Structure formats: structure tokens, C-alpha cells
Amino acid sequence: MVAGSFLPLIVALALAPLMQGVIIRTKSVVAGRQGQPLTQPYWDLWKLLHKGAVYSQTTSWIFQLGPVVWLVSLLLALTLIPFGGFPALSSFSGDFIVVAYLMALGRFSTVLAALDTGSSFEGMGASREVTFSALAEPALLLSFAALARQTERISLSPVLTAISWSAWAHSAPTFSLTLAALLIVLLAENARIPVDDPTTHLELTMIHEVMVLDHSGPDFAMIQYGSALKMWLFAAIIIGVAPPWHRGGPWAETAVSLAGMMVFAIATGLVESSMARLRLLRVPQLLLVAIVLSALAVAL
Amino acid sequence: MTALLISLLLFGAGAVASLVFARCDRCLRLFGAGGIILGSVCGLVPAIQVALGAVPQSLRIAWDVPYGSFYLRLDALSAFFLVPIFLICALAAIYGTEYLEAYRERKALAPPWFFLNVLTASMAVVVLANNAILFLMAWETMALSSFFLVTFENEKQSTRQAGWTYLVASHFGTAFLLVLFVLLGKSNGSLDFGRFNPASSVGALFLLALVGFGTKAGFVPLHVWLPEAHPAAPSHVSAVMSAVMIKTGIYGLLRILTFLGPMQAWWGWTLCAIGLSSGILGVLLALAQHDLKRLLAYHSVENIGIIALGIGVGIVGLSRDEAFVAVAGFAGALLHVLNHALFKALLFLDAGNIAHATHTREIDRLGGLLKRMPGTGATFLVGAAAISGLPPLNGFISEFLIYLASFKGAVSLGAFGSVPMLATISGLALIGGLAVACFTKAFGIVFLGQPRSECAEHADEPNLAMVAPAFVLAAGCALIGLFGASVVRSLGPLISSVTGLQPLVVAGGLAEAANSVERVALFGAIMIAMAALLSLARTKALARRQVSMGPTWDCGYATPSPRMQYAASSFAQPLTASFRMLLQTREVLTGIEETFPQRAEFHSHTDDPYRSYFFQPLFESITRTMAFLRPLQQGRVQLYVLYIAVALLVLLLWQIA
Known part of the structure; x- marks a missing residue:
């Protein structure tokens, strides 16, 4: 089981950039382009x-410390x-609180590193980042509470x-609301x-x-790799909560989950190709929806 | 107990010496600060011993005051609050020796030293007192001495106004405490704490304590004095007030809870509601502030809210026989008392350094201070991360415990019982997210980027006495972050005395909580090691390559000026706009009208909503309705003598009849 307990981490470290590659490739294909190779994020x-x-x-x-702390x-x-059928390397009561706060x-x-440059664009991005994640945090922890x-x-x-x-089968509504x-x-x-x-080309809107x-x-x-890991982390939780399609042992389950991650990446690519960005002023409302959904999930 | 008496005497000696040697500047620094430092060191020894589990000690000296006695008792609860009081006061005294120097030409320095000694002694007596009369006298001394410290710069109109607000609020709270103690002592005819035994109406007593002590602690909506008084005081006094003085309110509340018998669920619900509103409103108002010390003061309201949440969760758990929820909730609240003392004192002292070096507290006029004040900047960063509740620092440990209690409660209590738990979880999450926003703003705008004004450009690090205390406090934050588990385990006797749970049950709960805390601390240690390794690896890799310096990439614009940087108010604007219903920020914008506009102005100001929409109208209407009593006050002594004579006469007649 020693190898098994390291497996979720190793899979994440190895395949997180691939997931980015899949998303980008999907978007290219939908846009009618050939797109970059799936391994391009690794080469980057x-x-x-x-x-x-x-x-x-x-x-x-501070600027040099930023990416290091972000990645660590x-x-x-x-x-x-x-991940899959294997438990995490470390697991203790309340560990999801640690996950949320490590991301904080x-x-x-990164926000401090952005402010360290004194650039107004980066300040603007930093301001939006803290705003949206402050509103995302209650939704995240309430979702954990619903699952708990x-x-x-x-x-x-x-x-x-x-x-x-x-x-x-017993409580599909709770799980689906939490997933949403x-x-x-x-x-x-x-x-x-x-x-x-x-991928926008206008800094003002990023x-x-x-x-x-x-x-x-x-x-x-470090920043890019960290972003890939963060995407993987959230997707892994979502795949973990989703209805389990597997039969058989942990290895089979891992294979199914891996397939799930790739499907998730393709779905993300499809969403990104078919939707426009929300106006920034609308984003807090979207996050409010997330809070309400997770509160409902807890209440059910 | 002897050590504590000596320590009180040393504070007294320091106070007297400050008055005697008022004209000798060096003697003032020596005796004024010396009294506090020696007294604190002397008192810390027994306080730490009892906090770590030694037998409680007491001392009783007969007193001529009716119902009163000079009765001190050092038990686990007092000791736990006494440790930060002595620690922070000693560090503040060291800091004060240098900080007050700036005022030497214009102000008499004897009063601040006198009152700081008195304040330290009175806070110590407040948590030691075992008799209500003694407690109230110490409480009042504490309020008055801190009032005189707040109004140190009394040449400023705003300071006098702040002091006045503080005085009124203090006495408002004390009025409730008077009633509380009279009711508590009524049944037994004794005002000694050990003999309180209220049989009925414990709910009313709880509410009296909540208002009385809540005013001191700064529970919303009784917090209105706090953001006025704390910024007005000299910075080392702000540190003492914010870090430990407001905690005497929490101490009082916990002490009263031990008298009231079995705790009822609705007390927990009430405290959770108060905690949520204090926490969220506190951090939102902090986010909207432009003045660094005012921002920190509002964060005290927020942190008191977090403490209230912990106590509330603990009480709900206790009332439902969920031992772990109770133990972890109280442990989180108590640990947060200690943690907040450390990082809030740290932040206020650093804010003092900034004010000292730049002569401004306006966040939008600062910037780039990290390069000019490296020590202040590094310690402020530690404090900012700790107060935002980020691992691996101490703030995370206490918030983690409160989360853990709430998650456990949410799982094990039924649909109804888990409501306060879920509210606490979402509230803490929102508070945490907003605190990160607020402190990235405070640290980022003040210390990073380029100086936004002349005064920030010429800032210099103050000397050692003003920087060293912050390093001590930062080390404390890191140590509790990394060794929190042992602190959690040592809270056993204290929690069993507050909750009335069996020591074994408490120890079991604490062991379970400490288990998780230990893992968290391990993560912290690994994090530090990994960050160091990664930085090293990068340095090695870059050593062989081309590393160049250039201007900040401003999207093609090569000469950005400091004024083009993002400002604090713009950084916070998306959040303040999202919560404008609660904040009622006033904005003044002179629009751009001509083709070639000359100048445009933008101001935004966020008043305290409770102050401007509740207390101000309330007090104005009281003034109006009571106006008919004005003719009684003519300001002539003869008239007042007449009033006294008439009153006496009426009383005599009434007695005869």
C-alpha cells in the first residue's frame, strides 16, 4: 500500500499539465484549428x-518568494x-480546512507578489482575485460541510x-447540488x-x-505548474464526488477516475469554446449562486 | 502569590516614580518602563506555572469596604489571561521608551508612564480579583487609566472626541456590570466570587454580562468606541488595549459563565450570532478604512467575533453533550485570545513604526516601505499572514480548532443543532477570505510597490527598541503555529474549569484535537523546509544564467509613475461595492465635464453604520427629550448645595414617615 498511498500525488504531479493540454487542444479543435500537441504544457x-x-x-x-510559496x-x-481508489498520502480530521487555507x-x-511590482494592471488583477476568492471560500467550505x-x-x-x-441513490440531490x-x-x-x-489578449480584463x-x-x-496542480486538485475532488462508475479494485477505479479527469478537461474546453466571459460585475452573483447551492446541499 | 504581590507593588512603584521624576527624562524611561518590565517578569513566573497546571493560589487581605475584600485568586483562567497581559505590557513598555521620545519637546511624558503602569496593574487585578468590589474598582481604574492614555494627544479635536466616546461606552458597560454583581451577590449576601450561587434568572444574568463585558470586548453593535479610541492612542497603548485590554471582556464573560451553572443552548446561539455579525462587519469595515490604525482596530472587532464564535460553538456543544465540540470550540476561542494578543500587538507596534517614520497613517500615501524599513516590513508580513489565519502561523491553529468543532457538530448534531455550526463554518470562511483581502491590501499598499508620497520616500527604520518587540511577537506567532499541539494539550485544566466537564473527558477531546493540530504543524514545518529548498534551487539555477533588472511591465508603457499604482481604496472597491448595503460608503466624485478637464476629485469615506445610524440618532433623541432638565444645571455651586440639602431633607422625611 506504500506505493498506493503515493499514487494520488504522483499522478497529479505527472498529469496535471496534460490536463491543461487537453483543455487547450479541445478549444483548438472546436475552433477548427489543429492545435498544439497535448504535451505542449510540459515543453513550456x-x-x-x-x-x-x-x-x-x-x-x-516578496516578489521572489511569491511563486515559491504558491507552488509549495x-x-x-x-x-x-x-484519487481513484487510493486514499491521500495524509489524512486527518479537518484536513479539508487545511486544503482551503493552503490555497488561501x-x-x-501571489497577490502580494503582484502588488510588489507596483503595476496598476497587476494591482487590478490582485484586487479581483481576492474579491472573488473571498466569496468562493464560503461555498467551498459549505460544500465540504455538506459532504461531511x-x-x-x-x-x-x-x-x-x-x-x-x-x-x-440515497441522497442524489445533496451530491448534485454540492457538485454544482x-x-x-x-x-x-x-x-x-x-x-x-x-487566453485573452487584453490585460484589463484578466x-x-x-x-x-x-x-x-x-x-x-512555478506559477504555471502551480496553476495546473490547482486545476487538478479541484477536478480530482469533483471526480471524487461524482457518481462512481467503477467496478473492481482501486487500480481499476484509478483508471476510471483518470478517464473522468480527461473527460472533465474536454468538457471544460467545450464550455470555454461555447461561452463568453461574464461581465466582472456579474461574477459575485455567480459566486453567490454557489453559496446558495452549497447551503441548500447542506440543508437537504 | 508573593511574586504577584511584588509585581503589583513594582507597577505601583513605577507609577509613583514616574510622577516624582517627571522632569528627568532618563529617569522617566528608566523607572516608568522599568516598573512595568520588572513587574511583568516577576508576575509571569507564577502565571505561567499556574497556566501550565500548577495548583491555584489565593490571597485574602481584610478590607474596610462594605462587602469588599482584597481577595486575589490565581487559577487556570486568570493565569491564562495574565500571561499575555504581562508579556504585551512589558514589550509595549520597551517600545514606549523610544516611541514617546518623539513627543519630548511638546508633551509632558510623566502621565503616559504613570497611567501605563496603572493600566498594567489594574488589568492584572481585574483578572486576579475574586471579589466583586475589588473587581469593579480595578475595572474602573483600567477604564480611566486607559482613557487618559487615549487622550494623550489631547490637543487634537478628534482625540478628545474619541476619548469622550470611549468614556461614555466604558461606563455604559460598567452600569450593566454593577447590576450583574448586585444580582449575583443578592442571594448569599456576599460579593466574593466563590460564593455566588444564582438560583434563578440565570438567563438575565447572562444577558447583563453579555452587554457589560461585550462593551469592553467590542461585540457589534457595542464596538463603536473601539475604532475611535484605539487609533487615537499612542501606538504602544493601542497595542496594549487591542491585544489584551479588550480581552478582559472575554475573561469577564467566561468567569461569569462559571458561576451560572449549566450553560443553555440559546447562550451559544446568541454568541454565535454576535460572533458572526462582529466578525463579518468588523472585517468589512476594516476593508473600507484608509487609516492603518483604524483598519487594525476594526480587525480587533473581527477577531473578538471569532472568539465569540468559538465560545458559542463550545456552549452549543456543551448543551447537547457533545464533549468534543465543546472542548474544541472553547480551546479554539481561548487559543485565539492568546494568538490575537500576539499578532495584534505586533501589528499595532509596526503601525506605530510607520507613523513614526512617515508621519502619516494614510495607507494611500505610503508604499515601498519594505525596502526602507526591512525589519518592520518582515514582522508586519508575519502578523498579516497570522491574522488572516494562514498556515503555518498561529492564527490558523485557533481558527482550525473552531472549524473542527463546527464540522464535528455539523455532522453529529441534528438538523436544528447544526444550524449555528454551519453558520460558523460559512462565517469563518467568509471572514477568512475577507481578511486575506484586507491584509494583502494593508501589507501590499503600505510596504510594496513604490512610495506614493514624499513622506514614504524618506522613511527610515526606527531604532532597536521599536523593532525588537515586534520580532519577539513574530517569533511567538511562528512558535505557536509550529508547536500549537502542546499549547492545546495544556489547556486541559482551564477548559474543564470553564465548562465543568470531567478532566478526563476534556483531556480526551484535547488529545483528539491536538492530533490534527500536530499534523497541521508538521505541514507547516515541511512547508518552510520546502520553500527554503525551492528558493535555493532557483538561486542555484539562476546563478549560471542571465538575470537582468528592468522596469515593471506596464503593458508597453515604460515610465509608470508611483501615482499610477493601484491604491488601497481601489483595491478594496470591488468588495466594498459588493457589500455596500452594509457599509454605506459615501463617495464624492467631481465628474469630468469639460473637453480638457483640469482636475477631478474622488473621496470615499465609510463611517461606522452603527455609530451614524443607531447611536447618534439615539443619543440625539435622548438629548432632545431630556432637554427639559437643563434648567436644573446652572453651574452655580450654591444651587448644587441647595439640591443636596433638599435631597437630604426629603430622604429624612421619608425615613420618618
């Missing part, structure tokens, strides 16, 4: 890791996420293992359409991407 990271760096004269050590906090959060720490550090109440466990690995067909809330939180926290457009304008080289690689 490789290239960035071997570059030098340019730092702004305005910045201080996401790596640590991933050790708490189970990551956000804290439903499964009567307060640790992520046991909660996700306890979600079975019979649990779904988590999905909105995922979109907001990961800078996806309809909250944010990671959130996450505009915060990291000044990072370059290895720093930017």
Missing part, C-alpha cells in the same frame, strides 16, 4: 525552467487529496471513499471562463493571468 515548463529571469527594479524579496502550498494541499496562502503570496454531513466523516479521504452508488457548487468554485478559483479568460505578468523564467514555470 521545460523551456521556462531553463531560461534566465528578468526582475522589475520595483520589486523586493499547492503541493502540500495535493498530499491531502485522494498560495493566493496571499452526508457521509458523517470529517476528513477528505474517508469522505470521498464513502461516496458510493448507494450513497448517491464545487464546479462554480473551480471555475472561479482557476481563472476559467465564464469567470476569467486565461484576473489571474494579469497578476503574474512580471514573472519570468523559473518563477513563471
